[in-house]
Amino acid sequence: MTALSTALHTRWQRSVIRRSPQLTTLTLSSIFSETASQFVGVALIWVVLVTTHSPADAGLVVLCRRIPEIISGPLLGPWFDRYAPVPLTALGYLVRGGTVAAIAVLSAVHLLSLPLLLVLCLFMGITNPLASVGSRVLIPRIVSTEDRQVANGVLSISDQFPYLVGPAMGGAMAGFAGTWALLVPAGMCLVALLLLIPLRAAGVRETPSGADSTPPPSGRSSWFGFKPMVTTPVVRAMMLLTILYYISYGPLLTAIPVFASTNLHSGGAGYGAMWSAMGLGALGGLVSIPRLAKRRPAVVNSVGAALWGVALLPLVVIHSLPAALVVMFVGGLVWAPYASTEIGVIQHSVPEDQHGAVFGARRSVIVSSSPTGAALGGVLLEHMTAVHVIGLSAVSCVAGGLICLALPSVRKTPPLNPAPDAAPAEEPATVAD
CATH class of the missing domain: 1.20.1250.20 (MFS general substrate transporter like domains)
Structure with missing residues (x-):
């Protein structure tokens, strides 16, 4: 018990919550x-x-x-x-x-x-x-x-x-x-x-870094926050993935209640339990963020989107509520690091005096993408079963993740918080005099 107390105390001393x-x-x-x-x-x-x-x-x-x-x-x-x-x-x-x-x-x-x-x-x-x-x-x-x-x-x-x-x-x-x-x-x-x-x-710092010497750009000069999404390669790739991810995810919002009713025969209670299971998984998955922070963030999210689709695929053959709850819980575990990783890339790649504009634009992208996917799911349900819509959503997430993983800007983005014992970046070769 003493060893455990010591370990917990050491972990607490090192935690970001204690320092901030x-x-x-x-x-x-x-x-x-x-x-x-x-x-x-x-x-x-x-x-x-x-x-x-x-x-x-x-x-x-x-x-x-x-x-x-x-x-x-x-x-x-x-x-x-x-x-x-x-x-x-x-x-x-x-x-x-x-x-x-x-x-x-x-x-x-x-x-x-x-x-x-x-x-x-x-x-x-x-x-x-x-x-x-x-x-x-x-x-x-x-x-x-x-x-x-x-x-x-x-x-x-x-x-x-x-x-x-x-x-x-x-x-x-x-x-x-x-x-x-x-x-x-x-x-x-x-x-x-x-x-x-x-x-x-x-006394939290209220002004962005460098704001004393250079006034922050107006919304218009930064295209109301959309400019970095277009001109910064890694941010552009991450936002492309987010759009694909949320549009692919959207059909679940309309397909899951139909799936719970027709395939699981569980009604509203089962429908609510499925989303609760995903929420529990997402909370549990947050513990993986410190370790994933030492990896290439754009790669983490691209692989995460593909794995989310893979985790979701078993729903197409499942007919029991407990099994569906397990699938949704695993999906939540995979989903958990996505938003914080994307936000970290934006904070790292975009000047601090443009963070507000970019996050405002990001909010616009997310709010428009998810309902678009949900509306698409509603249209698809007029012609397909809920199982087929869920399967299509899963495959689309896999495809979106793999497409973004193939982009050079995604693979080349270095870790935002590399491990202390990580090998230093290789220096370019120099020509001897």
């Missing part, structure tokens, strides 16, 4: 905010369906919350390169929580109409990048360069954990309390906002 308490604060703040977002996404759909009995109205609510980010992400992202990111992130939390609280109160006093609800959802959608981009911009300002990749992995908990608990809480509490349940995510946003106060008080 601000990272823990930022991660907790982001967890509360993103859990609130997932809660609201499910709760609003339930409330609208119960109130109007119209799936079309529920679809409009989802559309109004998501689509505006495609435009507002590139427009608001550059703000983080020109102004202090902590107050901007706090503003995003304030708007998110305040709007949700307004929906609850207006519904309670019978003043909430569908048009007004759609306007409020549009407002949430437009300002959502303020709550989502800030944490990515702040990472390089609170941790050292060598700790950045692992810090991104820690922050990824705020991407995975909310998917595990937010929808379950939102569905259960909306069914019990109706729109009053929305006060819970409003409170979560308040907690997230309060957690940002220590970051402000701790």
